[in-house]
Amino acid sequence: MSSLFGWVIPYIVVLLFLGGMLLRIMSWLKIPVPFKLTVFPCPKTRAGAAADLVTESVGFKSLWRGGKGLWFMSWLFHISLAFILIGHFFGIGFLGQQFTWIGATSEQSLELSVLFGTYAGVALSLGLLLLAIRRITSPTMKFISSFADYLVLVLLIGIVGSGMYMRMFHGVTYEAVHDYLIGLITFHPVPLPDNMAFIFHFTLVQLLLLYFPYSKLLHSCGIFFSRWLIVRPHERQVIIK
Amino acid sequence: MSEQVRIPYVAREKELKDLYLPMVAPEDRPQTALELLGEMLKYKRSLKLYLDVCTHCGACAEQCHSYLGTKDPYNMPVARVDLVRRVYKQVFASGPSFLRTWDGAKAIDQETIDLWYKYFHQCNQCRRCAIFCPKGIDTAEVTIAMRELLAHLGMPSRFHAGIAKNMAKTGNNMGNPLPAVLDGIEFLEEELKEETGLDIPIPVDKEGAEVLFNPSSSDLYVNTDGFMAVAKIFYKAGVSWTLSSKITETANFGLFFHEPSMREHSRLLVQAGKELGVKRLVAGECGHGWRTWRMFTETINGPLPFPVVHLFEEVLGYLRDGRIKFDKSMNPEVVTYHDPCNYARAGDLINQPRELLSACVQNFVEMTPTKELSFCCGGGSGILMDEAMKIREALAQPKAECVRSTGAEILCAPCAICKAQLPDVLEHHKVDVTVKGLSDLMGRALIL
Numbered sequence: 001m002s003s004l005f006g007w008v009i010p011y012i013v014v015l016l017f018l019g020g021m022l023l024r025i026m027s028w029l030k031i032p033v034p035f036k037l038t039v040f041p042c043p044k045t046r047a048g049a050a051a052d053l054v055t056e057s058v059g060f061k062s063l064w065r066g067g068k069g070l071w072f073m074s075w076l077f078h079i080s081l082a083f084i085l086i087g088h089f090f091g092i093g094f095l096g097q098q099f100t101w102i103g104a105t106s107e108q109s110l111e112l113s114v115l116f117g118t119y120a121g122v123a124l125s126l127g128l129l130l131l132a133i134r135r136i137t138s139p140t141m142k143f144i145s146s147f148a149d150y151l152v153l154v155l156l157i158g159i160v161g162s163g164m165y166m167r168m169f170h171g172v173t174y175e176a177v178h179d180y181l182i183g184l185i186t187f188h189p190v191p192l193p194d195n196m197a198f199i200f201h202f203t204l205v206q207l208l209l210l211y212f213p214y215s216k217l218l219h220s221c222g223i224f225f226s227r228w229l230i231v232r233p234h235e236r237q238v239i240i241k
Numbered sequence: 242m243s244e245q246v247r248i249p250y251v252a253r254e255k256e257l258k259d260l261y262l263p264m265v266a267p268e269d270r271p272q273t274a275l276e277l278l279g280e281m282l283k284y285k286r287s288l289k290l291y292l293d294v295c296t297h298c299g300a301c302a303e304q305c306h307s308y309l310g311t312k313d314p315y316n317m318p319v320a321r322v323d324l325v326r327r328v329y330k331q332v333f334a335s336g337p338s339f340l341r342t343w344d345g346a347k348a349i350d351q352e353t354i355d356l357w358y359k360y361f362h363q364c365n366q367c368r369r370c371a372i373f374c375p376k377g378i379d380t381a382e383v384t385i386a387m388r389e390l391l392a393h394l395g396m397p398s399r400f401h402a403g404i405a406k407n408m409a410k411t412g413n414n415m416g417n418p419l420p421a422v423l424d425g426i427e428f429l430e431e432e433l434k435e436e437t438g439l440d441i442p443i444p445v446d447k448e449g450a451e452v453l454f455n456p457s458s459s460d461l462y463v464n465t466d467g468f469m470a471v472a473k474i475f476y477k478a479g480v481s482w483t484l485s486s487k488i489t490e491t492a493n494f495g496l497f498f499h500e501p502s503m504r505e506h507s508r509l510l511v512q513a514g515k516e517l518g519v520k521r522l523v524a525g526e527c528g529h530g531w532r533t534w535r536m537f538t539e540t541i542n543g544p545l546p547f548p549v550v551h552l553f554e555e556v557l558g559y560l561r562d563g564r565i566k567f568d569k570s571m572n573p574e575v576v577t578y579h580d581p582c583n584y585a586r587a588g589d590l591i592n593q594p595r596e597l598l599s600a601c602v603q604n605f606v607e608m609t610p611t612k613e614l615s616f617c618c619g620g621g622s623g624i625l626m627d628e629a630m631k632i633r634e635a636l637a638q639p640k641a642e643c644v645r646s647t648g649a650e651i652l653c654a655p656c657a658i659c660k661a662q663l664p665d666v667l668e669h670h671k672v673d674v675t676v677k678g679l680s681d682l683m684g685r686a687l688i689l
Contacts, residue, residue: 024293024335031286036536037379039371040589041613062375065614066300074298074375143314144297144323146345214336215344219376222294227377229287236535 005199006192010184013206020213021221028225039230052231053224073134077127083120084163091117092181095174114167121164128156148215155208162201172198247355249362249626252402257395259406260499265395271349275332277390278325282333287382292329294376295319301370301380306616307363310638315360318370318380324356325383358396361387363632365621366497366529367582372613384622388498397498400626404494405502412488412509413458419486425461426484433469437689441476446517447483452555453514454482455491456525457657460678464660467526467677470684471552477689478559482523485513491530492657496537497622503533507541514547522549526678528583528656529622535588553593553655556683560600567686572602576682577649579608579640579663580615581656594655594679601686602651608643616640618654620662633662634669641670655679 043049055061060078063071090098091113099109132153135141166172176193183190192199211217257264265273282289301318302308308316315321323345330346338346347353364384371379391397397405407416417425426443433441444450452475460468475482488509495503514522524534533541534549559565578598584590591612598605610616619636626633644652644667652674654663663676 027335028286028290028293031282031289032284033286034284035540037287037382038536038589039368039377039379039586039613041591042589056375056377060375062373062377063300066304066373070298070300138299140302140314140317141297141299144299144302144317144319146297146343148340148343148345149297151343211340214334214340216294216296219294219296222290223376226287226290226294229290230371230377230379234536 002192003189005203006180007184007189010206013209017209017212024213024218025221025225028222033229036234037229038232038234042231043233045233049228049231049233053227056227057223070134073127073130075127076123077131080120080123080127084117084124087113087117087120092174092177095178118167121160121167125160125164128153128160132157152211152215152217155204155211159201159204159208162197162204166195166197166201170195170197247358248632249624249629250399251358252395252397252399256399256402256406257397259409260392260397260402260502262392262397262402262499263395267351270354270394270396271351273394274354274390275328275349277393278328279333281386281390282329285382285386287379288386291322291376291378291380291383292326293334295322295326295378296376298375301374301378304369304373305380306367306369306619306639307365307636310619310635311363311632313363315356316363318364318374318378321360321364322378322380322383324353324360325387328353354391354394354396357387358391361391362398362624362629363636365582365617365619365624365636367617367621368586369582369614369617372586381622385497388622389500392498398626401494401498401623404623405499408490408494408502408506412486413461413490414492414494415458415462417458417462422461422486422489429461429465429469429472432465433472436469437473439476439689441472443472444481444483446486447481449518450481450483451520452480452482452523453485453510453517453519453521454523454525454552455485455510456489457492457527457530458490459492459657459661460525460680461489464526464657464678464681466684467680470680470687471525473684473687473689474556474559474565474680477687478564480559483517483519485510485517487513491524491534492527493530493533494623496529496533503537504541507533507538511542511545514545519547521547523555524549524551526552526655526657526660526680528581528588528658530657531590532583532587551588551590551593553590553597553679557593557597560597566688567601567683568688569601569603569686571686572651572682573604574602574650575604575606575648576602576651576653577606577608577644577647578611579618579644579652579654579659580612581654581659582615582617582621584656585613585615594653597679597683598653601683606647606649608647610643616643618656618659618662619666620658623658625658625661630665634666637662637666638670641667641672644674645670645672649674651682652676653679653682 043052060075096110096113099112172193172195180190305318327345327347328349330341330344331348334341361384366381366384368379368381404414407414430443493506524531616639618640619633654676655678
């Protein structure tokens with residue numbers, strides 16, 4: 001049973017996730033764009049258009065133009081999520097020793113890793129809760145929300161909650177997770193860490209990945225394609241004077 | 242729903258015939274609509290992307306003048322597009338059906354089509370939501386697609402279908418036959434003579450002219466001051482120009498609901514330009530006509546033998562070269578500028594009109610919000626039907642407040658649709674202001 005959950009299913013999930021995303025992206029790319037849909041003022045060059053995609057995906061420029069409340073919640077959530085994903089890679093990948101590269105001692109590095117992880121986790125929880133409260137309490141948001149909108153929030157709250165629980169109360173060590181994941185990547189089976197919080201966290205993440213290509217979470221990739229339609233530089237017909 | 246109570250009115254059989262559009266029996270509409278939507282999803286990437294990537298974040302809601310003005314929740318851009326999204330999720334989206342149900346999937350029925358008709362005629366295709374949507378979702382694209390779909394269900398609005406028919410038959414939206422057009426032009430030449438004492442010509446079909454000017458036909462009859470101003474400016478700048486008897490219309494209503502009409506309109510004008518051998522086409526004051534020229538020409542007409550420029554770009558060139566001069570004191574009133582959506586957001590005309598205004602009026606004040614953030618006048622995408630007056634008034638409410646707070650005496654709104662919509666609705670909202678085109682103001686200030 002545990003080899004099924006720990007050793008077989010994760011591969012299936014990753015394959016379904018990557019395959020699903022690839023198919024979705026291909027389904028967009030194969031459709032033509034008959035007309036120029038640029039919204040002005042627009043970048044003049046490709047580099048400018050790329051810069052727009054960066055400011056949009058890092059700074060949430062369009063949301064900033066509107067209500068600052070939504071901008072704050074959304075930005076806080078996404079930025080801390082990005083930090084946490086990066087943190088997972090380094091913290092688990094290098095066992096919390098990543099800060100020794102910039103001169104910290106081994107203990108200091110582990111402490112810093114834990115500290116940053118905790119802060120980012122708190123920020124992520126705050127952003128997520130604010131977004132959830134906004135969706136539940138506002139009548140206009142209620143009008144435009146479907147079950148899937150709430151479901152994604154519940155999944156994320158479960159993932160973030162179990163993550164924070166492990167962080168604060170009942171942790172697994174970096175080593176245990178490290179060994180397990182490296183085992184998965186190198187195809188050398190290692191049993192799942194024996195920790196209910198971890199198993200809960202890990203299972204919810206896999207559910208989210210399964211749901212990802214068929215949900216609104218597609219916006220994480222889709223934003224670059226949909227924004228490209230309105231920001232790509234537009235060559236005008238040459239004007240002969 | 243009975244066809245008679247729809248606002249705006251639905252086209253009748255004779256208008257459909259003129260546009261070669263089919264009549265579809267109400268009970269057949271849901272199935273036909275699915276077939277049409279399926280086809281559109283194959284050639285409009287924007288449509289599929291927008292239906293896939295919306296997160297229901299609601300950032301667009303408070304930015305849409307239609308929702309602000311009507312307070313109808315279906316007029317939030319996200320809710321409007323959801324009317325299509327729910328059908329998309331039911332039939333076309335990928336993934337297991339239970340996941341699509343969670344996304345609000347719903348089978349199409351006649352009520353869905355009723356809702357489409359109603360709410361896609363309360364979107365002005367102004368593209369303001371695209372500025373505020375983090376994913377850049379442009380609801381105008383969806384509205385254009387859905388109006389096209391409705392047209393092929395035999396349900397374009399009577400007003401739009403009538404205008405497209407006029408255009409096809411007479412070369413102008415007003416439906417005036419050529420003798421009437423020529424009469425009107427002769428009359429305007431006499432007016433010019435009376436006003437200035439000069440022989441300022443309005444040439445028609447002059448071969449080898451440098452410029453083919455294509456006005457909105459409404460400028461020939463309703464906003465004649467603006468049109469005469471253009472004649473004066475060409476005269477003063479010493480540019481040889483001409484109108485075409487085949488087409489005196491830059492307002493391309495096909496863009497709003499019927500791509501074949503849009504293409505035919507463009508083709509006709511390009512052909513007229515080629516036959517007359519002009520060096521360039523100059524488009525008159527019309528927002529969406531300009532969008533079609535500026536953005537869609539390449540797709541519709543392929544590379545042109547001559548460039549298409551806007552009147553403002555053309556006149557700005559004269560002004561910068563010193564070929565014409567303005568006397569600001571002729572426009573002493575406080576003037577504010579309304580950015581037509583299809584100039585600012587969709588047509589890259591933001592600073593050119595401002596440079597012209599600052600040269601020809603004494604007191605210019607900016608509106609808030611302005612430029613690409615400007616609200617639509619509420620008439621955009623041809624929502625100018627008399628029977629829709631209540632809706633038009635509601636759609637114009639945010640703009641009316643913006644105009645009121647400037648305290649301006651003259652509202653410069655250089656777009657044929659804005660000029661048709663704003664005087665009526667501003668009066669309803671009790672904003673005391675005179676609506677004028679930019680050409681009118683330039684004509685008053687021009688030193689002949």
